[in-house]
Amino acid sequence: MADPTRPGPLRAARRRTAAILHHLTRHPRIAALVKRLAPRSVRTRTTLAACASVAVVLLVASAAVLLLLRANLERTVETGAREQAQAIARLATDDHLTAQLPLDHGTDFIQVTDADGKVIAASQNLAGHPALAPTNTHDGHSTYNLGALGDEHHQRVTTVTTDTPTGPVTIHVGASLRTADTAEDLTTAALAALSAVLLLTVGALTWRATGRALRPVEAIRAEVAAIGDRDLDRRVPEPRSDDEIARLAHTMNAMLDRLEAAGARQRRFIADASHELRSPLAVLRTQLEVALTHPDPGVRTDLVAGALQDTERLQSLAADLLLLARLDATGHDRPDELVDLTELVHTTVHARGPQPHPVSLHTPDEITLVGNRLWLGRLLTNLLDNAQRHARHRVTVRLSTDGATGRAVLDVSNDGLRIDPADRERIFERFTRLDDARSRDDGGTGLGLPIARDIATIHGGTLTVQDTSDGTTFRARLSVVVPGAVPPRP
Known part of the structure; x- marks a missing residue:
């Protein structure tokens, strides 16, 4: 009677064959x-x-x-x-x-x-x-x-x-x-x-x-x-068939569209930033050179004071550029800090001190959302700065909740001139100033509204402008946290 524990001849042959193949495949040349x-x-x-x-x-x-x-x-x-x-x-x-x-x-x-x-x-x-x-x-x-x-x-x-x-x-x-x-x-x-x-x-x-x-x-x-970094306008051929390859080509072209738009936006941003930095630097150098050679101490004092103002403007512009770079790097990664928006609005408005125009504040008891407290405060600050520059008599800040969508709605209104419908999207482009706000004496850098929109987008919201019966309103819609729910993470 055969031993059941002993492998049969077929199994033994398979093992020998596997051992030979393993030995051959381990040989470098083979x-x-x-x-x-x-x-x-x-x-x-x-x-x-x-x-x-x-x-x-x-x-x-x-x-x-x-x-x-x-x-x-x-x-x-x-x-x-x-x-x-x-x-x-x-x-x-x-x-x-x-x-x-x-x-x-x-x-x-x-x-x-x-x-x-x-x-x-x-x-x-x-x-x-x-x-x-x-x-x-x-x-x-x-x-x-x-x-x-x-x-x-x-x-x-x-x-x-x-x-x-x-x-x-x-x-x-x-x-x-x-x-x-x-x-x-x-x-x-x-x-x-x-x-x-x-x-x-x-x-x-x-x-x-x-x-x-x-x-x-x-x-x-x-x-x-x-396709190189200078040929982003080229597109891959899309087959006429409606199959996976056609969808791949369509996706590739959509990606190239986004890359071209991002490249154009980056080049435009660099050109605008260079232009914006060149003017105050030139003025600052001129003021310092004149102050260095002018014999009148009083004139030198005025020139140094003007140079200090231009330095502050350069500092503000550099801070805005750095913040935009951080926002661009953040992309769609949403911050995960739990923020009491009602308390943040009160703190931001009251911390600004005396303003050229009074601010009327209307907020509910509590609205909580997930985000970055510093960036949300910057969003409100930029909207308030814009409203103060263009208001005639008053500025209104209203915080509420949209019952249909469950989103927080932050309205910052002023009673100044209304914005032409053709310019309502252009004002959110970087370094854009309308005709009535081109003067740099008011301190605007042309980056406040673009930064505010980027912050709203990162927080899963939107920022739009609309006309009201007594002026202009900037409306930010942000996602809120349902009471008792765990804050979502990116």
């Missing part, structure tokens, strides 16, 4: 060769995968067809041989058996032996030959040495034992499998030829279809590779 020969393109890998899949299916299907064909042919031959053996058995039972027996179509030989193994009847081709003896027995089927027939080929030997008036006899009928072998060979050749043609067809069609499918991808890759 590993490099395998890596070099491995297909790298998607087109080649797809074609090989399709051919391999079809080859496996064809191999399994061909093996099944050949097995069924072989079994059917052998069953037919065996049935004919058994019918002839049964016919001879009836002759032996009726004691009509002759020494020489005729062969039917498809039968190679007939031999009848008695209980002592003596040949008592046979076909003509076995006349005078001793009794056939099995040379091997496997799975219940005996193999006979048929070299005496002078014609080596596969045969199916059917053995039948019957009783006769003179005692039991054994009848051996050998049926030729030549027809079955020929049919199997022809079928194998036909299946091999058809499989080869089918594999070549599948490989060619897959190679062509994959090439056509990947051609737009290659065009997109080539176009993206050719």
Whole structure:
């Protein structure tokens, strides 16, 4: 009895093969060769995968067809041989058996032996030959040495034992499998030829279809590779089909649109910042040079005071530029600090001290949101500075909650001149000043409203301007925290 713990020969062979492959792949030269020969393109890998899949299916299907064909042919031959053996058995039972027996179509030989193994009847081709003896027995089927027939080929030997008036006899009928072998060979050749043609067809069609499918991808890759930092106006070709590649091209073009817009905005910002910095620096240098050479102490004092004002303006402009850089770097990452907006509005308004125009404040009991307290205070400060510059008599700050959307609404209104509808978006561009506010003497840098809008956007809100019956209102909508809810994190 075999030891169940001992691995079988097939498993042992698999382990040896795996060990050899592992040893070969660890060899540097062989590993490099395998890596070099491995297909790298998607087109080649797809074609090989399709051919391999079809080859496996064809191999399994061909093996099944050949097995069924072989079994059917052998069953037919065996049935004919058994019918002839049964016919001879009836002759032996009726004691009509002759020494020489005729062969039917498809039968190679007939031999009848008695209980002592003596040949008592046979076909003509076995006349005078001793009794056939099995040379091997496997799975219940005996193999006979048929070299005496002078014609080596596969045969199916059917053995039948019957009783006769003179005692039991054994009848051996050998049926030729030549027809079955020929049919199997022809079928194998036909299946091999058809499989080869089918594999070549599948490989060619897959190679062509994959090439056509990947051609737009290659065009997109080539176009993206050719786009430099100065060619952001170029776009990748979009296929006419409505598939994944077309959507990829559309997404790439949308990304290029955003990059072009960001590049243009950055270049415009740098140009505007250079212009804004150049003017106060030039004035500051002129004032200092004059103060250095002027003999009148009183004039020098005035010049130094003017230089100090320009220095403060430069400091304010630099702080605004740094804040814009931080806001641009923050992007869509929303701060996660819990802020009491009502208390922040009260603190910011009252901390400003005396103002050119009185501020009327209207706030509810409590509105809480998630954000950055410093930035939200800067948003309100910028809106108040803008309102104070353009108001005639009063400024109004109103904080409320929009019942439809559940957002906090911060309105900063002034009773000054209304803004032309064509300028309501332009005022949020950086370094933009309208005609009635171009003077730099009022302290404006042209960055207050853009900073306020960026802060509102980072907090998941919006900042818009609209006309009211008595002036202009800047409205910021911000997301609030539901009572009892956990503050969301970015």
